[in-house]
Amino acid sequence: MAKRIDVSGLTAYYGSHKAIEDISMTVEPRSVTAFIGPSGCGKSTFLRTLNRMHEVTPGGRVEGKVLLDDEDLYGAGVDPVAVRREVGMVFQRPNPFPTMSIFDNVAAGLRLNGDHRKSELNDIVERSLKGANLWNEVKDRLNKPGSGLSGGQQQRLCIARAIAVEPKVLLMDEPCSALDPISTLAIEDLIGELKERFTIVIVTHNMQQAARVSDRTAFFNLAGVGQPGKLIEIDETERIFSNPSVQATEDYISGRFG
Amino acid sequence: MSTAAVTDKRSTLRGATLPRWSPWAIAAGSVAVAIGIGAAAGLHSHVQWGLIAALLFVLATYGIAARVEGRRQAKDRVATSLVWVAFLLAVVPLVSLIWVTVQRGVKVLDFYFLSHSMGVVADSQPGGGIYHAILGSLEQVGLATLLGAPIGVLTAVYLVEYGRGRLARAVTFFVDVMTGIPSIVAGLFILSLMLILDMQPFGFAGSLALAILMMPVVVRSTEEMLKLVPNELREASLALGVPKWRTILKVVLPTSLGGITTGVMLAIARIAGETAPVLLLVFGNRFINANPFDGAQASLPLYIYQQYGAGAEPAYDRAWAASLALIAFVMILNLVARGIARWKSPR
Numbered sequence A: 001m002a003k004r005i006d007v008s009g010l011t012a013y014y015g016s017h018k019a020i021e022d023i024s025m026t027v028e029p030r031s032v033t034a035f036i037g038p039s040g041c042g043k044s045t046f047l048r049t050l051n052r053m054h055e056v057t058p059g060g061r062v063e064g065k066v067l068l069d070d071e072d073l074y075g076a077g078v079d080p081v082a083v084r085r086e087v088g089m090v091f092q093r094p095n096p097f098p099t100m101s102i103f104d105n106v107a108a109g110l111r112l113n114g115d116h117r118k119s120e121l122n123d124i125v126e127r128s129l130k131g132a133n134l135w136n137e138v139k140d141r142l143n144k145p146g147s148g149l150s151g152g153q154q155q156r157l158c159i160a161r162a163i164a165v166e167p168k169v170l171l172m173d174e175p176c177s178a179l180d181p182i183s184t185l186a187i188e189d190l191i192g193e194l195k196e197r198f199t200i201v202i203v204t205h206n207m208q209q210a211a212r213v214s215d216r217t218a219f220f221n222l223a224g225v226g227q228p229g230k231l232i233e234i235d236e237t238e239r240i241f242s243n244p245s246v247q248a249t250e251d252y253i254s255g256r257f258g
Numbered sequence B: 001m002s003t004a005a006v007t008d009k010r011s012t013l014r015g016a017t018l019p020r021w022s023p024w025a026i027a028a029g030s031v032a033v034a035i036g037i038g039a040a041a042g043l044h045s046h047v048q049w050g051l052i053a054a055l056l057f058v059l060a061t062y063g064i065a066a067r068v069e070g071r072r073q074a075k076d077r078v079a080t081s082l083v084w085v086a087f088l089l090a091v092v093p094l095v096s097l098i099w100v101t102v103q104r105g106v107k108v109l110d111f112y113f114l115s116h117s118m119g120v121v122a123d124s125q126p127g128g129g130i131y132h133a134i135l136g137s138l139e140q141v142g143l144a145t146l147l148g149a150p151i152g153v154l155t156a157v158y159l160v161e162y163g164r165g166r167l168a169r170a171v172t173f174f175v176d177v178m179t180g181i182p183s184i185v186a187g188l189f190i191l192s193l194m195l196i197l198d199m200q201p202f203g204f205a206g207s208l209a210l211a212i213l214m215m216p217v218v219v220r221s222t223e224e225m226l227k228l229v230p231n232e233l234r235e236a237s238l239a240l241g242v243p244k245w246r247t248i249l250k251v252v253l254p255t256s257l258g259g260i261t262t263g264v265m266l267a268i269a270r271i272a273g274e275t276a277p278v279l280l281l282v283f284g285n286r287f288i289n290a291n292p293f294d295g296a297q298a299s300l301p302l303y304i305y306q307q308y309g310a311g312a313e314p315a316y317d318r319a320w321a322a323s324l325a326l327i328a329f330v331m332i333l334n335l336v337a338r339g340i341a342r343w344k345s346p347r
Helices: A043-049 A080-086 A102-111 A118-131 A151-164 A181-194 A207-213 A237-242 A247-253 B002-008 B022-041 B046-068 B071-105 B111-115 B131-162 B165-179 B183-196 B203-228 B231-239 B244-255 B257-272 B276-281 B300-310 B313-344
Strands: A005-014 A017-027 A032-036 A060-068 A087-090 A169-173 A199-203 A216-222 A229-236
Touching: A005 A043, A017 A043, A017 A216, A032 A043, A032 A207, A043 A169, A043 A199, A043 A229, A080 A087, A087 A151, A087 B231, A102 A118, A102 A151, A102 B244, A118 A151, A151 A169, A151 A181, A151 B231, A181 A199, A181 A207, A207 A237, A216 A237, A216 A247, A229 A237, A229 A247, A237 A247, B022 B046, B022 B071, B046 B071, B071 B313, B111 B131, B111 B313, B131 B165, B131 B203, B131 B244, B131 B257, B131 B300, B131 B313, B165 B203, B183 B203, B183 B276, B203 B257, B203 B276, B231 B244, B244 B257, B257 B313, B276 B300, B300 B313
Parallel strands: A017 A229, A032 A199, A032 A216, A087 A169, A169 A199
Antiparallel strands: A005 A017, A005 A060, A216 A229
16 A cells, blocks of 8 residues: 655756755655645656656756655656656646546546456456546546546546556645646545555645645745756645744745745 | 717727628729730730739738728738638649649540550550559559558657657757658659669559659658647556557557558559659559559559650650549549548547
């Protein structure tokens, strides 16, 4: 089930540009960890290093260690494809596959990996859609294209698609930034339910959201334009928002920043 | 009240406008004047009449609009009229081409014509048909497509999904060069190989040359279509733990299938009308030869060329009818392509 992530001394590059430098932290299993910080501070880059999506970008490379329950994701002989099956991801903009129906979208992860057992697929799709609180809205139109749903429904469809492959960790890159407040609330409720089963890491620009959904919060910052982003501190969310140990965090959270 | 004051004054927001029918009236006037000028000056070519009418239309539009509406609106109307003139300049020759082909082609185009060869008919005699040419064209173009389309699509997949660095740049460069190869040169290239191997003309040799002509077109159009697939879809698939090759096969290609099909169909339409390499490599044949790997074959463009060169009235009729058949073939392909594109495109 849910696994712990231990990051030590992680530095990520785009070509020769150093995007984040020397980040170490622990992400607890069955909890929600939120990343906050100004734009360009490397939150998303760091998130993408956690399931080796960073190296999909041309020129992207990583130094350091990411341990998933004591196994180094960047160790020799580790298959990035296998890593991504353990560590799923939900993106900023809802991106259902346009050629596939709602059912096929949820089943995509299993089907594309060669799983074709019909009855099991039905079960998994239903369970995943229920898990994403979308089942009641779409159960009568599973064969309709996924792109016909509203933005919030599409995002929950993408979450259903991500949890259908039973990952251990779920990474979410600003999952609500393209959604209205009601859809955002639906997703936040969902995150609260999902943390019973998964380790969840969420990047957000919305500090109220971080305060609402997360157990622990990490604050990232960068010294200036072109400088690499760094982890300033990570702590219990309550402490970060009430009594952070670093002045920059307090400045950022109280809006005195920049 | 202030509203009353505004309506009393001349509004700054509303100026004089020409009535909606004015462009039509100006066009009709220009055509009438052009006919007058043409007849008076004794110009025989109706093309000249048309060009005079187009010129008058643009000038009159500007003059009238500038007087009534002001200079800015006049410029707008001139731009609109130029677009219309350009549209007509492009469409009139096309329509007249189809009109002439249909008019002359239907004379002998019937089932007999489509189902018989020229085997026992002399070029100077009426009768005969294009069955052997249709068969040859279908086989040569079909084989060329079987060769050219997969290689072209795979090259494009390489360039968009994998290609980095010098090899990709070299491939792009050579695709560009290939786009510019004249068809006769592609024919000569295959012919030189045939001479080295001491071979006689046969259908598949033509297919090879046609495949060379087809490939760059397919690469280019497929490349553009693959680039249109949002990166987010690739990332979504990769993040599900799907290997890259399966992502390309199951997500990227299906998403762009409509566009790729259209590109391949357009490339087929292009090579279906090629004459030069077929003349060199397939040679032409009055008899039915269904085997593209042995012996000379006919093909539609080559048939048209040879019949028109025969110089007899019945041969002219057959050439026009074959042209009509070729245009119909290409049009049907286009419609099929559009159908597939609409059916397969993401909803």
